[in-house]
Amino acid sequence: MKLEAVNLSRRFTRIKGDANYFTAVSPTDFSLKEGAVTVLMGRSGSGKTTLLNMLGGLLEPSTGSVSVDGRDLYAMDDDERSRFRNRCIGVMPQGHSALSSLTVLENVILPHALYGAGEDAEEYARELLSRFAIADISDVRSSELSGGEARRMTIARALICRPGIILADEPTGDLDDENTVLVLETLRSLADEGASVLIVTHENDAARFADEIYRMDGGTLKKI
Amino acid sequence: MNIRSLPIKNLKKKPGRTAVLLILVIFLSFAVFAGSVTVSSLGNGLSGLERRLGADIIVVPSSARSHVDLEQMLLSGTPGYFYMDKSNLGKVLSVEGVEKASPQYFMASVKAGCCSLKTQIIGFDPDTDFSVTPWISESYQSRLETQDVVVGSDITVPVGGRVRFYDVNCNVVAKLAPTGTGLDTAVYANDDTVKILMQAAADKGMAQTEGDPDTLISAIYIKVADGYDVQTVADYINIYMKKVEAVPARSMLSGISDSLSGISDTIKLLVAAVWILAFVIMIIVFSGLVNERKKEFAVLRVVGMSRKMLARLILTESLILSVIGGVIGIALGAAVVFPFSAAIEARIGLPFLTPGAGTVILLAALSLVAALVAGPAASAYSAYKLSRVDTGVILREGM
Incomplete structure (x- = not known):
């Protein structure tokens, strides 16, 4: 799947009701290519996550548009966009994003269960858990996971619906070297299978898995 | 994994939080049911007395x-x-x-x-x-x-x-x-x-x-x-x-009627006050909970849950609490009012006749409706507020 952003920008209000804005992402054009890994680097607060959220249909842009295979994400209503994201875009948010009321396996199946039968996805979910070496804790409540385990679970969850686009925000943040390589290799292999992958990271290691590298600085995107 | 089981799993996961909300609903439905049965029993007692008297005038020696x-x-x-x-x-x-x-x-x-x-x-x-x-x-x-x-x-x-x-x-x-x-x-x-x-x-x-x-x-x-x-x-x-005195029956009952009306009004006022108080507390609790669970809800949005589905999840959780709390509250109300009706009658000194099964079922149903309305209505504002926030804004604040 091909993702394209045109003239995309986002401003935030600093003080509610006041005209005091700051620009998190300056107007920019951006695209994710099918079968490619794009790495987006930059300092904290540079606007990387804001850009990723807009690309994932999670944050209404101030200007511009985001389209996937020609379909404008923000022209869709919330129901349609949510369902579209569920099927086509795998988002891995930053930090611990497991639902504490569910087990690891249930967390991974959750996206599939939203619009279909969760049971159908169980086999693939177990396969993903094995792939990320967390199969033995599939019945453990996600609140009991370590940072690394939770991160791997998040990656498995993002892949459960076999999305064509994968947006990973600091996917290796809590991982040791071994797991960092495992995750990056997995994302690389998904791209090799045809997915469009965006990795937002601080890790310089990610660069060697990338087809394209961008840097974000003060809301301005530059291709390296 | 069935998405329909998610509200129950959420409620079970946080027993303390669930218990607090449940107690509020129990309190609310108890007050509504016990209060309405009491008011109905007082009214019933007066009508029974009127029927029993059966006369327009009673003549007695002066x-x-x-x-x-x-x-x-x-x-x-x-x-x-x-x-x-x-x-x-x-x-x-x-x-x-x-x-x-x-x-x-x-x-x-x-x-x-x-x-x-x-x-x-x-x-x-x-x-x-x-x-x-x-x-x-x-x-x-x-x-x-x-x-x-x-x-x-x-x-x-x-x-x-x-x-x-x-x-x-x-x-x-x-x-x-x-x-x-x-x-x-x-x-x-x-x-x-x-x-x-x-x-x-x-x-x-x-x-x-x-x-x-x-x-x-x-x-x-x-x-x-x-x-x-x-x-x-x-x-x-x-x-x-x-050497005789003719007393209109209604004037004889007017004292009782006045006391009964006063007590009934007080009970109605108390029931309304309890309902409003519990409702306001529930709004505050739900509002706090939604704030506390903002990141959990953001994750659900990330994986593809729509605003409507998210609102439905919050409302379903509150509805489950309302049904369970409502039934327990009504059962407790019945356990207090019916066995002790004679004691209540003696205490307030007014005719107190508990209504028939049909009326009791109706009052129980209305009390349950009051609980069913209170829970989801209290969470509705929070659900609405949450649905207006961009998920990206929550994610930006960090998970």
Whole structure:
């Protein structure tokens, strides 16, 4: 799947009701290519996550548009966009994003269960858990996971619906070297299978898995 | 993994949080159910009393008030007696506007070896009576024979048993439906039986009157003909008949009615206050919870849950709490109000007659609706507020 952003920008209000804005992402054009890994680097607060959220249909842009295979994400209503994201875009948010009321396996199946039968996805979910070496804790409540385990679970969850686009925000943040390589290799292999992958990271290691590298600085995107 | 199970899993995961919300709903539905049953019981008690009285005017000897508390005796069955000459009945019947008039005879049994229990004995004339007979006919259709008695619901002697007054044995042929008043402890018999008892009391030196029982009556119950004003008829009797007092039944009930109305209003106000208070607390709690769970909800949005689905999840959780809390609250309300209705009646000193099964089911259903409305309505604002926030804004704040 091909993702394209045109003239995309986002401003935030600093003080509610006041005209005091700051620009998190300056107007920019951006695209994710099918079968490619794009790495987006930059300092904290540079606007990387804001850009990723807009690309994932999670944050209404101030200007511009985001389209996937020609379909404008923000022209869709919330129901349609949510369902579209569920099927086509795998988002891995930053930090611990497991639902504490569910087990690891249930967390991974959750996206599939939203619009279909969760049971159908169980086999693939177990396969993903094995792939990320967390199969033995599939019945453990996600609140009991370590940072690394939770991160791997998040990656498995993002892949459960076999999305064509994968947006990973600091996917290796809590991982040791071994797991960092495992995750990056997995994302690389998904791209090799045809997915469009965006990795937002601080890790310089990610660069060697990338087809394209961008840097974000003060809301301005530059291709390296 | 079924998405429908998510609300239950969320509630189970946080037992403390769930318990707090559950207690609020229980409190709310308990108050609504117990309060509404109490108000309904008070109203029921008053209507029962009105029905039981069955007369528009009651004529008593003018000296009666100085001997007994008339209202207490007639409405609450407090044992007491007074007598007047039977000729008054004929005079009353000749008053314009009087459609029916029937005498009643009062006597009190005593707490002594000759009597099974101390109670009020009310005699009536089966040929002319229109106030007691309809009530008795609900539980006993045959004519009362001499020494047959019908007892109030609170008298423990079973039907078929015997009670003894002044060493005269009487057969209990029926038990009356409860009125929620002290009349439930009274005993009813025909005029012949009462005269026998009066004579027996006199023979034991415990006469309640010096006169001949055959020439005495205690009160005259009057039904006013259609088109005539009750107060005007009563005024006429008071002006033109000597040594008697005609009391409109409604004025006798007005004191009770006023107290009952005051208590009912207070209960209604309390129920409304509890509902509003619990509702406001629930809004605050839900608002706090939604804030606390903002990141959890953001994750659900990330994986593809729409705003509508998210709102449905929050509302379903509150609905589950409302159903469980509502049912428990109603059950607790029933456990408090029904077994203790006699104690409540004694405490507030007003007729208290718990409504029938149909009304109770209706009140339970309405109380459940009040709980079902409160929970989801309290969470609706939070759900709406949350659905307006861009998920990206929450994610930007960091997970």
